[in-house]
Amino acid sequence: AQSVTQLGSHVSVSEGALVLLRCNYSSSVPPYLFWYVQYPNQGLQLLLKYTSAATLVKGINGFEAEFKKSETSFHLTKPSAHMSDAAEYFCAVSDSSASKIIFGSGTRLSIRP
Amino acid sequence: EAGVAQSPRYKIIEKRQSVAFWCNPISGHATLYWYQQILGQGPKLLIQFQNNGVVDDSQLPKDRFSAERLKGVDSTLKIQPAKLEDSAVYLCASSLVASKGPETQYFGPGTRLLVL
Numbered sequence: 001a002q003s004v005t006q007l008g009s010h011v012s013v014s015e016g017a018l019v020l021l022r023c024n025y026s027s028s029v030p031p032y033l034f035w036y037v038q039y040p041n042q043g044l045q046l047l048l049k050y051t052s053a054a055t056l057v058k059g060i061n062g063f064e065a066e067f068k069k070s071e072t073s074f075h076l077t078k079p080s081a082h083m084s085d086a087a088e089y090f091c092a093v094s095d096s097s098a099s100k101i102i103f104g105s106g107t108r109l110s111i112r113p
Numbered sequence: 114e115a116g117v118a119q120s121p122r123y124k125i126i127e128k129r130q131s132v133a134f135w136c137n138p139i140s141g142h143a144t145l146y147w148y149q150q151i152l153g154q155g156p157k158l159l160i161q162f163q164n165n166g167v168v169d170d171s172q173l174p175k176d177r178f179s180a181e182r183l184k185g186v187d188s189t190l191k192i193q194p195a196k197l198e199d200s201a202v203y204l205c206a207s208s209l210v211a212s213k214g215p216e217t218q219y220f221g222p223g224t225r226l227l228v229l
Contacts, residue, residue, distance in 0.1 A: 043220030094215045103155030
C-alpha cells in the first residue's frame with residue numbers, strides 16, 4: 001500500500017526566508033509524487049509533480065521539489081517566502097498504473113512579516 | 114477555460130437528514146472524483162468515475178452515501194441519512210483519461226457540510 005507522511009503539521013517562516021516542507025513516501029512500485037496547495041476556502045491546485053523524469057521538479061510560484069529514492073523523500077522548497085505563500089500544502093503519491101492519489105495530512109505554512 | 118464547478122458551497126443540516134451535492138467537471142474531462150476532506154486531514158477519495166462508469170468506490174460508505182454520473186458529465190453525491198461524522202468539505206475533481214500515469218486532477222472549490 002502506498003502512503004505519504006508529512007513531517008510537521010504547521011511550519012512558520014519569515015517573509016524572505018527559505019521554505020522547506022517535508023514529505024516522505026512509501027511505495028512498493030516506482031511512484032508518481034505530487035505537491036498540491038490549498039488556499040482558504042478553495043480547492044486544491046497542483047504545484048508540481050514527479051513522473052520519473054528529472055529528479056528535480058520545478059513548479060509554479062517558484063516552488064521546486066527533489067525526488068530522493070534513497071531517502072524516500074520528496075521535500076518541497078522555495079528560496080524566498082512571500083506572504084501570498086501562506087496556505088495548506090499537501091504531498092500525495094500515486095502508483096504508475098492508476099490515477100488514484102493518496103494524500104498526506106497536510107502542512108499549514110504561515111509567513112511572518 | 115472554466116474550472117470545476119460545485120454547489121452548494123455551504124450546507125448545514127441536522128443529523129439523519131439527507132443532502133446532495135452537485136459537480137460539473139471541466140469540459141472534456143472523462144474522469145471525475147469525489148473526495149471527503151475532514152478538518153485537519155488530507156482529502157480521501159470516495160468514488161472515481163470514468164465517463165459514467167464507476168472505477169473505484171472502495172472507500173464510499175455505501176450504506177449512506179451514493180453517487181451517480183448520468184451521461185458522463187455532471188455528478189451528484191448524496192448522503193442519506195447524515196451523521197455527525199460526515200461534517201467535512203466534499204471536493205470534486207476531474208481529469209483527462211489517464212493514458213500513461215496519472216493525469217493532473219483539477220479541483221473545484223468544495224462544499225462545506227456541517228451536520229448538527
